[in-house]
Amino acid sequence: MKSVAEYRAMASLCRQAAAYNPDRSWQLLGQAERWEHLAEAELACHFKKCVYSTDNRDTENVDGSRWETIVAA
Numbered sequence: 001m002k003s004v005a006e007y008r009a010m011a012s013l014c015r016q017a018a019a020y021n022p023d024r025s026w027q028l029l030g031q032a033e034r035w036e037h038l039a040e041a042e043l044a045c046h047f048k049k050c051v052y053s054t055d056n057r058d059t060e061n062v063d064g065s066r067w068e069t070i071v072a073a
Helices: 002-020 024-056
Strands: none
Touching: 002 024
């Protein structure tokens, strides 16, 4: 998750630089878009791993009790 914050910080810096450098603003905004894309991809990967590890765990708690699934009808 640290890398997501770093990617977003880089995107922010690119946007700030674009505001002060109108000649290079399109290039800098493109780089900001790339950093945001990397942050989103990192988050998606992180949550996919979380869901995958949760789905593949046994439904037994650490203390040996069983989880109960409540389904709303």
